[in-house]
Amino acid sequence: MLTAYGADHRRLRRMVAPAFSARRIAELKPAVQALAAELMDELAAVPEGQVVDLRERLAYPLPIAVIGHLMGVPQEQRDDFRQIVDNVFDSTLTPEQAQANNLRLFEHIEQLIATKRAEPGDDMTSLLIAARDEESGGAGLTAAELPDTMILMISAGYETTVDVIDQAVFTMLASPAQLGLGRSGEASWADVVEETLRAEPAIKYLPLRFAVTDVKLPDGQVITAGEPILAAYGAANRHPDWHGADADAFDVTRRVKDHLAFGYGVHFCLGAPLARLEVAEALRQLFDRFPGLSLAAPADTLRPIPTLISNGHQKLPVRLHTAG
Numbered sequence: 064m065l066t067a068y069g070a071d072h073r074r075l076r077r078m079v080a081p082a083f084s085a086r087r088i089a090e091l092k093p094a095v096q097a098l099a100a101e102l103m104d105e106l107a108a109v110p111e112g113q114v115v116d117l118r119e120r121l122a123y124p125l126p127i128a129v130i131g132h133l134m135g136v137p138q139e140q141r142d143d144f145r146q147i148v149d150n151v152f153d154s155t156l157t158p159e160q161a162q163a164n165n166l167r168l169f170e171h172i173e174q175l176i177a178t179k180r181a182e183p184g185d186d187m188t189s190l191l192i193a194a195r196d197e198e199s200g201g202a203g204l205t206a207a208e209l210p211d212t213m214i215l216m217i218s219a220g221y222e223t224t225v226d227v228i229d230q231a232v233f234t235m236l237a238s239p240a241q242l243g244l245g246r247s248g249e250a251s252w253a254d255v256v257e258e259t260l261r262a263e264p265a266i267k268y269l270p271l272r273f274a275v276t277d278v279k280l281p282d283g284q285v286i287t288a289g290e291p292i293l294a295a296y297g298a299a300n301r302h303p304d305w306h307g308a309d310a311d312a313f314d315v316t317r318r319v320k321d322h323l324a325f326g327y328g329v330h331f332c333l334g335a336p337l338a339r340l341e342v343a344e345a346l347r348q349l350f351d352r353f354p355g356l357s358l359a360a361p362a363d364t365l366r367p368i369p370t371l372i373s374n375g376h377q378k379l380p381v382r383l384h385t386a387g
């Protein structure tokens with residue numbers, strides 16, 4: 064779907080789009096809230112003052128549980144997928160390592176398909192398998208499209224949302240004035256999510272785009288058909304023509320909230336409403352439950368993950384004081 068064009072793209076997207084309608088996302092909200100609350104309870108059990116890596120204890124487990132629930136990934140397969148999907152987004156792997164990882168990815172997807180074919184559930188994997196098995200006169204999925212679509216859903220749902228939770232918590236803790244606006248209600252948690260997506264998009268650069276026709280740019284340059292394109296969402300989101308002279312500043316009260324973090328046009332991220340719901344819920348519950356939350360290391364010592372695609376930290380060490 065991510066790289067398909069025209070009628071093929073529409074057919075593939077139509078198949079999964081209903082799962083992301085406003086109604087379906089609203090139905091998922093109680094489950095997302097309950098999953099976030101469970102993680103908060105686990106955090107609350109950590110002894111006062113002990114350093115916790117929030118990337119490990121919140122940013123990862125919440126999206127993995129949500130997409131695992133949506134796709135019907137059995138609990139015992141979730142950790143393997145996490146490792147494999149991390150590698151998919153890691154642009155520092157050698158070609159051999161990347162190829163070995165792809166093989167593992169397909170093996171795990173086939174295993175998931177076999178599990179769900181034997182025991183279908185109320186999940187998207189079972190729906191996609193049914194769409195494949197119906198062989199509905201070209202309207203369903205081909206044998207290759209079934210695993211590819213599942214890989215897209217699982218990888219898109221795993222890694223990206225992790226980075227937005229990480230960046231939103233980090234930026235709030237590193238900018239007490241901005242956090243104050245969120246806590247006082249002068250800015251909503253949804254505003255915090257949008258500004259994080261703008262200033263620190265989870266996908267800095269998106270590879271795997273190719274020009275289908277010649278594309279003439281406003282400055283006269285031409286990208287010729289077939290050339291690869293690396294979409295630089297991070298740069299676009301901080302362009303002064305769009306967001307003014309203070310485009311680099313993190314400002315949750317910003318009036319113009321537009322950004323390209325979810326892409327643009329017919330390929331616009333299908334999971335955007337789900338991702339927004341997850342991150343806003345994580346922030347709301349985290350700052351409610353731990354009013355004294357603080358970074359456990361100077362902000363400038365946190366290291367980015369070493370890939371040109373994703374935009375997160377290797378670790379997010381915090382102290383979880385409950386008192387304000």
Ligand code: HEM
Pocket residue numbers: 064065066076130215216219220221223224227264265266269323324325326327328329330331332333334335337338339
């Ligand atoms: C904050 C988290 C997320 C970010 C930053 C993000 C970002 C993106 C981006 C940049 C694209 C490409 C858009 C383009 O080519 O113009 C995309 C596509 C897509 N995303 Fe997301 N995504 C996120 C979460 C999710 C989630 C949770 C899911 C599913 C559960 C998902 C499913 C998809 C799918 C299926 C596509 C392909 C759409 C198409 O090609 O028609 N994403 N996403």
